[in-house]
Amino acid sequence: PANTSDFNQQSLLDKDRKYLWHPMTPHNPDPMIVESGEGSWITDIEGKRYFDGMSGLWCVNVGHGREEIADAAAQQMKKLAYYPLTQSHPPAIQLSEKVNEWLGGGYRIFYSNSGTEANEVAFKIARQYHHQNGEPTRYKFISRHRSYHGNTMGALAATGQSQRKTKYEPLAMGFQHVAPPYCYRCPFGKTKDTCSMQCAQTYEDVINWEGAESVAAVILEPVITGGGVLVPPDGYLKKVRDICDKYGVLMILDEVICGFGRSGQQFGHHNYGVEPDIVTMAKGMTSAYSPLSATAVRAGMYETFMGSGADSHFRHINTFGGNPVSCVVALKNIEIMEREHLVERSAQLGKALRQKLEVLMAHPHVGEIRSFGFIAGIEMVEDKKSKLPAAADKMQQIISECKQRGLLIGKNGDTVVGFNNIITLCPPFVTSDEELEFIVRTLEEAFATLK
Ligand code: PLP
Secondary structure, eight states, X not given: OOOGGGXXXXXXXXXXXXXXXXXXXXXXXXXXXXEEEEBTEEEETTXXXXXXXXXXXXXXXXXXXXXXXXXXXXXXXXXXXXXXXXXXXXXXXXXXXXXXXXXXXXXXXXXXXXXXXXXHHHHHHHHHHHHHTTOTTOOEEEEETTOOOOSSHHHHHHOOOHHHHTTTOSOOSOEEEEOOOOGGGOTTOOXXXXXXXXXXXXXXXXXXXXXXXXXXXXXXXXXXXXXXXXXXXXXXXXXXXXXXXXXXXXXXXXXXXXXXXXXXXXXXGGGTTOOOSEEEEOGGGTTTSSOOEEEEEEHHHHHTTOOSSTTOSOOOOOSSXXXXXXXXXXXXXXXXXXXXXXXXXXXXXXXXXXXXXXXXXXXXXXXEEEEETTEEEEEEBSOTXXXXXXXXXXXXXHHHHHXXXXXXXXXEEETTTTEEEEEEEOOXXXXXXXXXXXXXXXXXXXXXXXX
């Protein structure tokens, strides 16, 4: 039933606790039961409203409750709910053209259902491409510590967060990690004045140590988002691109979060003037109204899969990828972003949020505030001088004080490495100026309880 008013709330809660296995249980001890959403707000079964400061899981870019998306989906479902992309259908064709336009042209689009899968597809395409391009020994991938690329054996192997991996290893083979660009705690001990961008140079070092002829690709987000909002120094992405070119290594950009306007541009890499070989996308592609992801591959690479040999094709098939309903949802979502100028709005909101958050720098437990487009990260410390990561209970206190006041925020940490101290924000693009004030005022009040 669409409406839970007929249900006894307690019985719903009891059944939830009895039958569902929620992600992160039991570290997520008291999941809310969310019943509806409108704009930047969600409402739970008790009727309490919360500002969705994380757009769900970094994804509801156009905000909740868009009826025109629901209508478009319903119409498509009546017309053609499903056909696999071993054949074709108009929504997938139109969406591929549109995504290409947003990327700047020159890509072929392969559809899947989640960001994780889009990355798995990228890995398989990269390896096969090298086979077909006369370099079959290239199989390794280089990613970064602190990155997150998904939850399957390959995408998790690319992920650089120990807490997500222990107990599931061994994962897929051939994944190496380099230190992330993390200027606040430079892994190379440099400061702004002494920075030589060793975080980018390290790619070249690892490629050489591994043997360039064994390296297939690098995978990275334009900015590490879920891993702590780590914004690289200017020129970083360009330097990584140059190193890739020098050694014949492919560049896969994971735009699962940064894409579709979140960065203040259509795609995150548009901020840095680089042209990736493969781009993966999901979340904001449909604003999460329906599952869909894509792996965009440079047209020249695609050509190597078009040979006449029996095994030249990409031998990868999935049932649901490019589902017509999801494609129509993505098209409507993109249409809304274009009509309401939401990419520009995201850029504006991001700048305004960053500026307003500055007030928190006066707090003794705020070490650094970072942002990229309409994403922000607040790094909490024990004290500004030692920069020791704040104890986890401090961040937890901020999260629960915000929740009590009707604001949901995100967090980053790694329980294995032993830090849990970065607050994240990723609100919908329909956030109003007043709501921006509400976010910052609420955070100020929450931090005031820590003094
Ligand atoms: N890549 C990045 C950068 C992500 O943040 C995520 C999910 O949070 C993924 C990939 C995996 O996406 P999904 O959860 O849709 O599989």
